[in-house]
Amino acid sequence: MLENHQEYLKTSPYSLNKEEKRRQFTKYMNELTKYHFEHCAEYSLMLKSLNFSADKSYGLEELPFLPVGLFKEFEMISVPKExxxxTMASSGTSGQPVSKVLLDSATARAQSRCLYYIVNSFIGNKRCPMLIIDTELVKKDPRLFSARGAGIIGFSMFGRDVFFALDQDMNLRVEELKRWIDSHKGNKIVMFxxxxxxxxxxxxxxxxxxxxxxxKDGELFxxxxWKKLQVKNVxxxxxxxxxxxxxxxxxVRDYYGMVEQLGSVFVECEHGHKHCSIFSDIITRRAKDFSPCDFGERGIIxxxxxxxxxYPGHxxxxxxxxxxxxxDDCPCGRKGKYFEILGRLKSAEVRGCSDTYGQ
Amino acid sequence: MILMGNDIEYLVGGEVEKFSPLVPYSDLVCDFLSDLSSEIFKDERCKAFPDIISVAFFARQGNIRRLKKSFLDDKFRLGKGLAFHITPSNIPVQFIFSYFFGLLAGNANVVRVPSKNFPQINLLCDITNKILSRSAYRELYNMTAFVRYDRASDWTKFFSAKCQVRLIWGGDATIESIRKIPIPPRSTELVFADRYSLALFDEAALENLNERDIVKVAQNFYNDTYLADQNACSSPQLILWRKSATAKGRKIFWEAVEKLAGERYDFPPIKATGKYTDFCKNAIKFPKTGTLTKNNNVLYRADISELFEGLEDLRGKFGLFYEHDVDSLEELKDFVNEKYQTLTYFGFSPLELAEIVVNNRWRGIDRIIPVGKALDVGVIWDGYDLIGQMSRIVYHE
Known part of the structure; x- marks a missing residue:
C-alpha cells in the first residue's frame, strides 16, 4: 500500500496549502480505507455495519472513523500474519487493557522516516548530540517495550552521541550529564x-x-x-x-501522538500550536451527531x-x-491545520447496576 | 470522610447485637414505613429527586397493605434473623429498598451503602434517623445499621459470619468475589447476577394511539432505558416487534423516543464515543447485527437479521438498541436461557406472554411487565419472592 505514496512521503512536511493537501490526502484516505476494508476482517465487518460502500468516493469528513478503543479488544491486521x-502496546495503567498495534516492516520503516522528516524540519538536517531524559533500560527491558520505549528508540536515531540522563533507578546522572554537556559546547543539543x-x-x-x-542552543521535545502535572498545577x-x-x-516543544499512529506526530511550534504535517490531519467532532466542528469550537478529536x-489505524x-x-495561517509559517489539545474526555457517572462493590 | 483500613462509619443505627426477629409485615414495620413515606413527601429537600419520591411511593401505607394482603396466608412465619445487604454503588436509592425488604420479612439489617456521596443517600439517612429516633421505633433502631467501610477491610467478613441471609446486589464479578467469604452453614444467600432484558412491542397497537399517547409510551420506554443509561439489568437491550402491515408503528415510536432523548438525556462526549465504540465492537463480534440506523448520536439502532445463540452478550449502553421482527414471542424458544430477566411489553396481554414462558418451560424470563416499569423494584424480584426467601416457616397446616 505504502509503495503508492513514496513520492508524497518525501514532500516537505509543512509545505502544502489546504487545497492541495485536501486533494492528495482525501485520495490517500479513500485508498487506505478501501485497502483495509478488503484486507482486514474486523475492519470490514465494522465498515459494513456503518453502510460503507467500497465503490463510492468519500469526502474527508465523511470517511468512517475507527474508535480507538477497538485496539484494546481486537488484534487487527491487513497483512499476512507472518x-x-x-507489536506496540500503549503504556496503560496496570490492570487496564492496553492498545495493541501490530506492525510490518514497511509500516515501521515509514513511521521512522516520517518522524525523521518532521523532527528535521525543526532541528535541521545535521545530526545533533542527543540527550534522552529517561533510562536506557526502556530500550532493553522487554516489559518496558511499550510506546515509551519505542518512542525513545525511534527518536534516538536522529542524534549522535546519545546520552541517557537517568540511571536504571530513575536517578539523574548529574556528574556525567554535566560532563556530557560540556563536551558539546557550541553544538545544538536535541533533548527528548x-x-x-x-x-x-x-x-x-x-x-x-x-x-x-x-x-546555548537546544530543542526539547x-x-x-498532562494529568499528573495538572495535579501539581503545572x-x-x-x-x-x-x-x-x-x-x-x-x-520547549510538546508533541502529540498516539501509539496507533506512530510517526505522524503533531509538534508544537514557536507559538504553542500543534501542527498537522502532510502525513496527518485532524477533524474535531460534535458529540451530539459527530458532525465536524468549526474552527475554534471544542470537539472530539x-x-x-x-x-x-x-493495520486499519489511518x-x-x-x-x-x-x-x-x-x-495554513499560523504566524510560524507552517502550512496545515493547527490545534490545541484539551485532554481526555471527562468520564461520566454511569448509572445502572453493575460491578461496583469496589466503590 | 475517607475510610481507611478497618474504619467503619454508621450512617444510621449502630451495632446490631441483641434482637428478636419479627413476623413478616409486622404492624411495627408497616407503621414505620408509612411514617417514613409521609416524612419524605413532607420534606422539601426530596422534591428534586424522583428516585427518592419513588421510595416514598413504595413505602406508603396503601401500597404496603396491598403487598401484605397478597403475601399473607395461614402459615406462621418469622424473619430469619440478621440480613446483610451489599448494595450497588451506582443506584443511589437501591440500598433503602433492600433494607425495606429485609424489614418487611422481619429481619434485623446491616446495609452497606455506596461510598459515593450521592445527595440521595444523605437525605434518606437523615430522614430514616429522624423516624427511627421516635420512641415507638426503638426496637427497629436496634435492628438497623447503615454502614460504610472500605472494601479491603474485614467488615464484609465480619458481617457475613453473623448473618442469616446475605444479599448481594450484583454484578457477576462482585458475587464471585464475595462468595469466597463464608457465611454460617444454615445461612442463605440472595444474589442478583448480571441479566439480560428485552422488550416486545406490537406495531398495530402503537398505530392506534393518538399523538399524546405515543409520547407517553416513548416516555415510559425512556424511563426504562436512558434513565439508567440503559445499563440496568432490567433495561431492554433487544426490541422485538410484532410487525403491522404498514410498519408505521415503529417509525412513530422511534421518532418520539429520539425527540424525547434529544431533549432530556444528559449526553456528554464520553457517552457518544462509548456508544459508538460499543456499536463497532458488536458489529465485529456479532456479524448478524445489521447496519446502523441513526439520525444523530442520541439514538442508535440496528436490526438483527436472525436470532442467534449468545444473543444475551449483544449489549448496548446510552441508547443503543437491537431490533428483530417476530410473529410471536415463541420464536425465542431456542435462545432464552437463565440470563434472561425482564420482558417489557406494549400491546400484549401479560398472561398470554407468561403462558408462553411456562408452557414452553423456558429457563429464563422471570419478570413480565408493561413498558415504563422496567426499573421498578419490588418484593418479587429477579424470580425471587424476597419476603418468603428472607423469612422462615414456623408452622403450617
Missing amino acids: KIVK GYTYIVWQFFRRVLNELKIFLDI HIGG DAKKFRHALKEVCGNIH ELMSVLPSA IILTEDEGIILGE
Missing part, C-alpha cells in the same frame, strides 16, 4: 523525554540541586499526558518556563495518518478533546 515484525518524567526526574532534581546546565507555560530556567536557551498500512476517533485553531 509479515508482522513487532516524556512530559511527566522530564518534570519529575529531571527538572525537579536540577532545581533542587540548584544546577544550571547553561545550554516532550510527549505524553501547565504548559509554567513547564516551558521552568525548563528554560534549569537548561538555558532551549525551545479524530486523527488521520497516511502511515498505517499494516482514521481513528480518539477519546481526547481539542480545538482546531486554523489552517
Whole structure:
C-alpha cells in the first residue's frame, strides 16, 4: 500500500496549502480505507455495519472513523500474519487493557522516516548530540517495550552521541550529564523525554540541586499526558518556563501522538500550536451527531495518518478533546491545520447496576 | 470522610447485637414505613429527586397493605434473623429498598451503602434517623445499621459470619468475589447476577394511539432505558416487534423516543464515543447485527437479521438498541436461557406472554411487565419472592 505514496512521503512536511493537501490526502484516505476494508476482517465487518460502500468516493469528513478503543479488544491486521515484525502496546495503567498495534516492516520503516522528516524540519538536517531524559533500560527491558520505549528508540536515531540522563533507578546522572554537556559546547543539543518524567526526574532534581546546565542552543521535545502535572498545577507555560530556567536557551516543544499512529506526530511550534504535517490531519467532532466542528469550537478529536498500512489505524476517533485553531495561517509559517489539545474526555457517572462493590 | 483500613462509619443505627426477629409485615414495620413515606413527601429537600419520591411511593401505607394482603396466608412465619445487604454503588436509592425488604420479612439489617456521596443517600439517612429516633421505633433502631467501610477491610467478613441471609446486589464479578467469604452453614444467600432484558412491542397497537399517547409510551420506554443509561439489568437491550402491515408503528415510536432523548438525556462526549465504540465492537463480534440506523448520536439502532445463540452478550449502553421482527414471542424458544430477566411489553396481554414462558418451560424470563416499569423494584424480584426467601416457616397446616 505504502509503495503508492513514496513520492508524497518525501514532500516537505509543512509545505502544502489546504487545497492541495485536501486533494492528495482525501485520495490517500479513500485508498487506505478501501485497502483495509478488503484486507482486514474486523475492519470490514465494522465498515459494513456503518453502510460503507467500497465503490463510492468519500469526502474527508465523511470517511468512517475507527474508535480507538477497538485496539484494546481486537488484534487487527491487513497483512499476512507472518509479515508482522513487532507489536506496540500503549503504556496503560496496570490492570487496564492496553492498545495493541501490530506492525510490518514497511509500516515501521515509514513511521521512522516520517518522524525523521518532521523532527528535521525543526532541528535541521545535521545530526545533533542527543540527550534522552529517561533510562536506557526502556530500550532493553522487554516489559518496558511499550510506546515509551519505542518512542525513545525511534527518536534516538536522529542524534549522535546519545546520552541517557537517568540511571536504571530513575536517578539523574548529574556528574556525567554535566560532563556530557560540556563536551558539546557550541553544538545544538536535541533533548527528548516524556512530559511527566522530564518534570519529575529531571527538572525537579536540577532545581533542587540548584544546577544550571547553561545550554546555548537546544530543542526539547516532550510527549505524553498532562494529568499528573495538572495535579501539581503545572501547565504548559509554567513547564516551558521552568525548563528554560534549569537548561538555558532551549525551545520547549510538546508533541502529540498516539501509539496507533506512530510517526505522524503533531509538534508544537514557536507559538504553542500543534501542527498537522502532510502525513496527518485532524477533524474535531460534535458529540451530539459527530458532525465536524468549526474552527475554534471544542470537539472530539479524530486523527488521520497516511502511515498505517499494516493495520486499519489511518482514521481513528480518539477519546481526547481539542480545538482546531486554523489552517495554513499560523504566524510560524507552517502550512496545515493547527490545534490545541484539551485532554481526555471527562468520564461520566454511569448509572445502572453493575460491578461496583469496589466503590 | 475517607475510610481507611478497618474504619467503619454508621450512617444510621449502630451495632446490631441483641434482637428478636419479627413476623413478616409486622404492624411495627408497616407503621414505620408509612411514617417514613409521609416524612419524605413532607420534606422539601426530596422534591428534586424522583428516585427518592419513588421510595416514598413504595413505602406508603396503601401500597404496603396491598403487598401484605397478597403475601399473607395461614402459615406462621418469622424473619430469619440478621440480613446483610451489599448494595450497588451506582443506584443511589437501591440500598433503602433492600433494607425495606429485609424489614418487611422481619429481619434485623446491616446495609452497606455506596461510598459515593450521592445527595440521595444523605437525605434518606437523615430522614430514616429522624423516624427511627421516635420512641415507638426503638426496637427497629436496634435492628438497623447503615454502614460504610472500605472494601479491603474485614467488615464484609465480619458481617457475613453473623448473618442469616446475605444479599448481594450484583454484578457477576462482585458475587464471585464475595462468595469466597463464608457465611454460617444454615445461612442463605440472595444474589442478583448480571441479566439480560428485552422488550416486545406490537406495531398495530402503537398505530392506534393518538399523538399524546405515543409520547407517553416513548416516555415510559425512556424511563426504562436512558434513565439508567440503559445499563440496568432490567433495561431492554433487544426490541422485538410484532410487525403491522404498514410498519408505521415503529417509525412513530422511534421518532418520539429520539425527540424525547434529544431533549432530556444528559449526553456528554464520553457517552457518544462509548456508544459508538460499543456499536463497532458488536458489529465485529456479532456479524448478524445489521447496519446502523441513526439520525444523530442520541439514538442508535440496528436490526438483527436472525436470532442467534449468545444473543444475551449483544449489549448496548446510552441508547443503543437491537431490533428483530417476530410473529410471536415463541420464536425465542431456542435462545432464552437463565440470563434472561425482564420482558417489557406494549400491546400484549401479560398472561398470554407468561403462558408462553411456562408452557414452553423456558429457563429464563422471570419478570413480565408493561413498558415504563422496567426499573421498578419490588418484593418479587429477579424470580425471587424476597419476603418468603428472607423469612422462615414456623408452622403450617
